Amino acid sequence: MxxxxxxxxxxxxxxxxxxxxxxxxxxxxxxxxxxxxxxxxxxxxxxxxxxxxxxxxxxxxxxxxxxxxxxxxxxxxxxSPPLERGQLQELFIARETVETAATRLATPADDELLRALAAAHAEHEKAGDRVRETAEQGGEATDSPEEAHRLQVSAAQEYFARDRDFHDRILEHCGNRYLVKMSQDLGAQVHRLRQALPHGITDVNEALAEHRAIIEAFASPDPTAPEAAMRHHVRMVAHRALVEDPQTPTQENHEDP
Amino acid sequence: MxxxxxxxxxxxxxxxxxxxxxxxxxxxxxxxxxxxxxxxxxxxxxxxxxxxxxxxxxxxxxxxxxxxxxxxxxxxxxxSPPLERGQLQELFIARETVETAATRLATPADDELLRALAAAHAEHEKAGDRVRETAEQGGEATDSPEEAHRLQVSAAQEYFARDRDFHDRILEHCGNRYLVKMSQDLGAQVHRLRQALPHGITDVNEALAEHRAIIEAFASPDPTAPEAAMRHHVRMVAHRALVEDPQTPTQENHEDP
DNA sequence: ATTTCATAGATCCTATAGGATTTTAGGTTC
DNA sequence: GAACCTAAAATCCTATAGGATCTATGAAAT
Structure with missing residues (x-):
């Protein structure tokens, strides 16, 4: 036997x-x-x-x-119906709340977090390059136009996944399972939002620069720097997502910038 | 027709x-x-x-x-198994994050919120009185001892429900459905925690005083007062819940008190 | 005495069936 | 032509049945 x-x-x-x-x-x-x-x-x-x-x-x-x-x-x-502008604003505020709290808890960063962030950022940059490539050659085309579009969508998905990985590295090191769960729940909504945006990704440079600033903040001795960098990043993402069609504003975040 | x-x-x-x-x-x-x-x-x-x-x-x-x-x-x-001490600490930190954010968003408070808080607090005080009554006459007893215990549990449940109502009034007025949902999710865990505590409710006076301080902060002109009062309240609740059996601490909240 | 194995019971998991409700299509009437 | 009513199809919802898996009890062997 x-x-x-x-x-x-x-x-x-x-x-x-x-x-x-x-x-x-x-x-x-x-x-x-x-x-x-x-x-x-x-x-x-x-x-x-x-x-x-x-x-x-x-x-x-x-x-x-x-x-x-x-x-x-x-x-x-x-x-679910697409997110309305009001829900979008609420979503970004909630995201800011959770992400900044997690960043604060992950400070000061240990070496493992710094290495993980650097690695995740490198992958994110690669994905950003592919997004730019597919966006450029989208007009001229190497293959059929629908094939070009398919590549564009694929590159965008990869880009978003690597973007999220970056944030997840921080979440993992904040040591709070409830904040992690909250972030995951919000993540589904964020994905829904991204899928709804009509034009492609236009803020690759800005997003990557802000992520780099977060890494530098974690490396700096200032214990308030990472949280501030993360807050700035989330707010800029919200700003870029909300530029078009000024609608009825519903709420603001009362806090020192 | x-x-x-x-x-x-x-x-x-x-x-x-x-x-x-x-x-x-x-x-x-x-x-x-x-x-x-x-x-x-x-x-x-x-x-x-x-x-x-x-x-x-x-x-x-x-x-x-x-x-x-x-x-x-x-x-x-x-x-689910009972919450471990580490989970408890994480839970309170998450709660502090969500509740303070909601309080900040609910500031400045409109008349409706002030009225709702006053009404909720009045009910909370009533429930607190009943908790004290049942705790006192628990020993002497008017009925059988198990009946006295039943009344004690009933009073505690009512007290917790009114406590939560108070917080919910603020949540409702923060204008962010995602924060509301997060608070509800955490609420189930909090309830689990309360049920697990062996001794009865011993901090009625403290909790009510802290809630009163929150109401006063909302009534004051200082826009940072409500958030500070709420933060203090949540931290004190955590402190009172974590006094016994010093175990391995897992994480702290790095922020100015 | 402890461990191992086997059998019986309970439980979970999926599939199928039927009643209740909603949706859709078509015909009728104003 | 639009609104209303009727009927059929589709769908949701719940119940029941059977196969697969796990748990528990008890016997046998080292």
Whole structure:
């Protein structure tokens, strides 16, 4: 007989069908395969994924809490409508609150954080280069125009992922699991926002420069510098996202800049 | 025929069986009917509530995201283990972050907020009186000892609910739905913490005084006063909750007091 | 006495079925 | 032509059934 000891299989990470379905639906939502406001049929998804409705229902309950879908009893789920300007402002303020708190808690930075930030930033810069390349050759085209657009979208996704990695490195080192969870919850909304922006990424240089400033602030002896740099960064991102169509302002953040 | 316009019935609020089951399980968890670490059987709950397992499963998925239960694939749900000291510290820091941000956004307070806070505080004081009464006559007893204890628990629950109402009034007026949601998520953890504390409520006077200070700060012309009062309150709550058994400290909040 | 193994029970997980409700399509009337 | 009513299809919601997995109890062996 094969002498297999009671293997303490902790890292195999057994996952039920529900988790797989969740990721599949998430993929559908994030790629924008279904438009905001459109129905997300439970039975339809079950047929499409060749599973029963039960795991689909569980996955949707989970997704509802992320805010990506909304539920109306007896009427099913719908893709959440796009973020309004007011929600956008609130979202950035909430993000500023969480990110600055995490940055403060991660200060002073240990060597591990500094190395991780440098590595993440390098990847972010690479992704930024690709974004610029695809944006330039988008007009002339090496392949078909739809292929060029596909490359552009792919580069943008990679860029956003690396951007988020940078922030996640800080979150990981803040030592507060609740702030991490909050940031993840907000992250889903942020993604929704980015997907909704019509024009491509136009602030690669600015964002990278602000990230670099954050790294330098962590390296400096001033314990208030990192938080200030992060606050400035989040506010600039908000500013760049809110430049167009001046609408009804709803609230401001009363704090010293 | 009755000339009913396309009634925008928004407040009828239709709810499915899943929501009722959710509330029932929540009640079971908050009253401590099941001990931390114990199993939460899906089929068992379904039998107990006379419903099928499907809505129970959905409710548990929802509860899992609140942190009240934890899931292990193919092994079911369990009541979350009690908060460790490190988690407690992190929880209070997260709470301080969210509550102070909301307080800052609610400043300057309008008349509606001031009235709402005064009303909420009055109810909170009443509940505090009942807590003191039941604590005093707990020994002598008017009825059986277990009846006295029941009254004590009931008074404590009312007290906590009114305490939370006070904070919610501020949250409502901060104008940021994401901060509100974060506070609600943390609220479930806070409740878990309170239920775990062995001795009764011993800081009624202190808490009420700190709340009164917050009200006065909102009434003062100093725009930084409310946030400072709230920060002080949350920190004092944390201090009073963390006095006993000095364990390994994990992190501090680097900010000017 | 401790460990190992095996069997029985309970539980989780997924699939399928049917009742209730909503949505959609088509026809009718003003 | 627009509004209203009716009927059918689709969908949501809940319940039930069966296979897979885990847990627990008890017997056997070292």
């Amino acid at each position: 094969n002498a297999q000891p009671p293997i303490p299989r902790a890292d195999i990470e057994r996952r039920g069908l529900r988790d797989l379905v969740y990721e599949h639906i998430l993929e559908i939502l994030l790629t924008g395969e279904i438009s905001p406001g459109e129905r997300v049929s439970i039975d339809g998804l079950a047929r499409q994924l060749n599973v029963s409705p039960t795991p689909v229902r569980e996955a949707l309950v989970d997704l509802e809490r992320t805010g990506l879908v909304v539920r109306e009893a007896l009427r099913g789920y719908r893709v | 009755n000339a009913q316009p396309p009634i925008p019935r928004a407040d009828i609020e239709r709810r499915g069986l899943r929501d009722l089951v959710y509330e029932h399980i929540l009640e079971i968890l908050l009253t401590g009917e099941i001990s931390p670490g114990e199993r939460v059987s899906i089929d068992g709950l379904a039998r107990q509530l006379n419903v099928s397992p499907t809505p129970v499963r959905e409710a548990l998925v929802d509860l899992e995201r609140t942190g009240l239960v934890v899931r292990e694939a193919l092994r079911g749900y369990r009541v």
